[in-house]
Amino acid sequence: MAQAEAVVRPIVAVPANRWARLRRAPTLLIGIALLAIIVVAAAAAPLLTPYSPSALDMRHTFEGPSRAHPLGTDNFGRDLFARLLYGARIDLMIGVFATLVTLIVGSGVGLLAGYYGGRLDRVIMRIVDIVVAFPFFVLVIGLVAMLGTGLRNMFVAIWLVGWISYARVVRGEVLFVRTREYVEAARVIGMPDRTILVRHVLPNVITPAIVFSMTDVVLNILLGSSLSFLGLGAQPPAPEWGLMIAEGRTFLATAWWMSALPGLAIVITGVAFSLIGDGLADVLRPGG
Amino acid sequence: MTGLPRFIALRLFHLIPVVLGVTFLVFTMLKLVPGDPAIAILGIRATPEAIANIREALGLDRPFLVQYVSFLGNLLRGNLGESLVAKQPVLQMVLERLPATLSLVAMSGVITAVLTVPPAVLAARNKDRPLDHAIRGTFIFGLAIPSFWLGIILMLIFSLKLHLFPVSGFGNTWSERLHHLVLPSFTVALALSAILIRNLRAGVLEVLRADYVRTARAKGLSERAVMLRHVMRNALLSTVTIFGVNLAFLIGGTVVVETVFSLPGLGAMLVTAVYQRDYPVVQGITLVFAILIILVNLLVDLTYVALDPRVTFD
Numbered sequence: 001m002a003q004a005e006a007v008v009r010p011i012v013a014v015p016a017n018r019w020a021r022l023r024r025a026p027t028l029l030i031g032i033a034l035l036a037i038i039v040v041a042a043a044a045a046p047l048l049t050p051y052s053p054s055a056l057d058m059r060h061t062f063e064g065p066s067r068a069h070p071l072g073t074d075n076f077g078r079d080l081f082a083r084l085l086y087g088a089r090i091d092l093m094i095g096v097f098a099t100l101v102t103l104i105v106g107s108g109v110g111l112l113a114g115y116y117g118g119r120l121d122r123v124i125m126r127i128v129d130i131v132v133a134f135p136f137f138v139l140v141i142g143l144v145a146m147l148g149t150g151l152r153n154m155f156v157a158i159w160l161v162g163w164i165s166y167a168r169v170v171r172g173e174v175l176f177v178r179t180r181e182y183v184e185a186a187r188v189i190g191m192p193d194r195t196i197l198v199r200h201v202l203p204n205v206i207t208p209a210i211v212f213s214m215t216d217v218v219l220n221i222l223l224g225s226s227l228s229f230l231g232l233g234a235q236p237p238a239p240e241w242g243l244m245i246a247e248g249r250t251f252l253a254t255a256w257w258m259s260a261l262p263g264l265a266i267v268i269t270g271v272a273f274s275l276i277g278d279g280l281a282d283v284l285r286p287g288g
Numbered sequence: 289m290t291g292l293p294r295f296i297a298l299r300l301f302h303l304i305p306v307v308l309g310v311t312f313l314v315f316t317m318l319k320l321v322p323g324d325p326a327i328a329i330l331g332i333r334a335t336p337e338a339i340a341n342i343r344e345a346l347g348l349d350r351p352f353l354v355q356y357v358s359f360l361g362n363l364l365r366g367n368l369g370e371s372l373v374a375k376q377p378v379l380q381m382v383l384e385r386l387p388a389t390l391s392l393v394a395m396s397g398v399i400t401a402v403l404t405v406p407p408a409v410l411a412a413r414n415k416d417r418p419l420d421h422a423i424r425g426t427f428i429f430g431l432a433i434p435s436f437w438l439g440i441i442l443m444l445i446f447s448l449k450l451h452l453f454p455v456s457g458f459g460n461t462w463s464e465r466l467h468h469l470v471l472p473s474f475t476v477a478l479a480l481s482a483i484l485i486r487n488l489r490a491g492v493l494e495v496l497r498a499d500y501v502r503t504a505r506a507k508g509l510s511e512r513a514v515m516l517r518h519v520m521r522n523a524l525l526s527t528v529t530i531f532g533v534n535l536a537f538l539i540g541g542t543v544v545v546e547t548v549f550s551l552p553g554l555g556a557m558l559v560t561a562v563y564q565r566d567y568p569v570v571q572g573i574t575l576v577f578a579i580l581i582i583l584v585n586l587l588v589d590l591t592y593v594a595l596d597p598r599v600t601f602d
Contacts, residue, residue: 126305126309127309129305129306129309130306130309130310130312130313131313132536133306133309133310133578133581133582134310134313134536134574134577134578134581135536135537135539135540135543135577135578135581136536136537136540137537137540137541137543137544138539138540138543138555138558138573138574138577138578139574141543141558141559141562142314142317142558142570142571142573142574143317143320144562145561145562145565145567145570146317146318146320146321146567146570147320147321147322148321148322148328149562215431218431218432222432222434222435225434225436226434226435226436226544229434229436229544230544230547230559230562231563232559232562242434242436245434245436245437245440249440252440252443252444252448253444253448256444259437259440259441259444260441260444262437263433263434263437263438263440263441266432266433266434266437267429267432267433267434267437268432269432270431270432270433271428271429271432273432274428274431274432275428278428
């Protein structure tokens with residue numbers, strides 16, 4: 001046991017030069033800084049604005065930016081700045097929650113399929129083949145159609161389809177890793193499968209999945225806001241950004257900012273996660 | 289059978305389990321409806337008679353496997369079921385809407401190529417220089433832009449303010465339709481090229497390092513000839529593959545864009561069917577999209593074989 005540990009350690013541990021590389025990965029740092037600002041703004045929303053995101057004020061509708069309303073108001077006189085801040089909570093939750101569950105489930109499935117192979121692997125890969133034949137977006141809409149609209153069912157639909165990408169990525173990595181000497185060694189000394197999987201396989205296969213999950217957060221925020229835009233996800237009066245874009249559409253010619261600002265919020269949040277993903281890919285790239 | 293016919297036959301053979309699986313998944317989707325689908329459609333105040341009618345129309349009054357086999361049998365006869373709202377065959381409705389979606393996909397594909405190839409080549413040839421960073425940075429932005437929002441902004445600028453393009457709809461003549469498709473196609477294409485450009489840049493970089501490129505340069509070919517005859521031809525190979533992989537993404541993108549621009553395509557019809565709980569239409573369109581992707585991927589495989597002389601049919 002002790003010997004196997006000694007063999008494994010240097011491969012699993014984070015090389016010291018990664019920390020040095022971290023400092024030279026400006027995209028990662030910019031991304032983290034940007035995301036931190038968004039998270040703090042979402043968390044501290046009640047401190048940053050006196051308005052509630054759903055407080056109606058029919059005497060002050062369609063107002064442009066002013067001292068009282070820094071980003072103006074919408075058709076119900078609701079403060080747009082407040083709605084954007086509180087909306088960040090919903091959209092961040094969509095991106096992170098949708099991705100986290102699919103990352104964990106998909107990686108688990110890929111780990112088991114790749115490690116044990118055989119019939120389990122064949123069945124899972126058949127399911128993967130079938131699901132990837134559908135356009136992701138269309139399948140999710142189809143599932144929401146059946147489950148019923150709303151944020152909760154939207155999550156279920158994304159989970160049902162989203163694990164596939166992670167299962168594929170992780171399985172491919174496991175197929176390579178399981179033939180390596182340190183896994184063989186662990187098996188020879190009689191280490192139980194569970195320990196081998198968790199301690200020796202998982203740490204060596206999870207990096208690509210984590211890098212992909214950053215892009216996936218962006219895709220899930222886009223997906224969630226698209227579904228809400230279509231009326232299938234978050235429901236009014238929730239200040240979800242996609243829903244806000246849909247509500248502003250009717251007033252595009254006169255109050256374009258109602259749709260333009262929430263879109264910008266999505267872009268900025270997406271860029272933050274993209275930069276982190278880009279930087280992580282650089283920092284975690286093995287051997288470089 | 290040898291060569292191309294054998295290759296195609298083999299590929300078609302391998303498609304059978306996937307197509308079967310796809311039909312099974314579409315069929316079981318209906319089982320996800322919480323409670324009784326008939327009540328979900330009609331509401332709790334519906335008469336027992338009306339509920340029985342819907343249950344019969346959806347085939348819910350029979351055992352699960354019998355339902356699936358008759359679903360398959362109907363599919364083979366080209367019967368996708370009947371819309372609960374329009375009371376029309378789903379296949380007929382799909383065929384009416386297909387041209388708009390296919391035109392949008394085709395035109396988006398062309399615009400994607402125009403948006404992807406030149407910047408990717410420029411970025412690769414200026415690797416790690418400011419131009420490379422600028423191009424990659426621009427497309428990181430592109431990746432985060434929601435297409436429904438981009439569509440709205442383009443509509444605001446080019447239709448409502450500048451009056452260059454129609455606000456929505458599809459038109460009747462060919463030139464009218466082309467005009468109507470410009471903004472929607474551009475919207476779909478920008479999202480897709482944001483994904484593709486990274487891959488093509490990597491592909492060009494790899495080819496630029498290849499021995500035959502060095503040889504071509506060494507024998508004194510002009511840079512233009514090297515790029516066109518040696519680099520692009522090989523870099524396009526990988527791009528065709530990536531295009532196939534991302535086709536599902538492109539087609540998925542049309543759904544929301546059709547809705548934004550009120551294009552009478554399958555995507556817009558899908559969204560309407562979801563609102564109306566018209567389950568047979570939802571199932572039909574989902575199935576048609578999947579079959580479409582399977583067919584085009586087959587086509588991509590064949591294109592790949594045609595482009596690369598090293599790939600043989602065996």
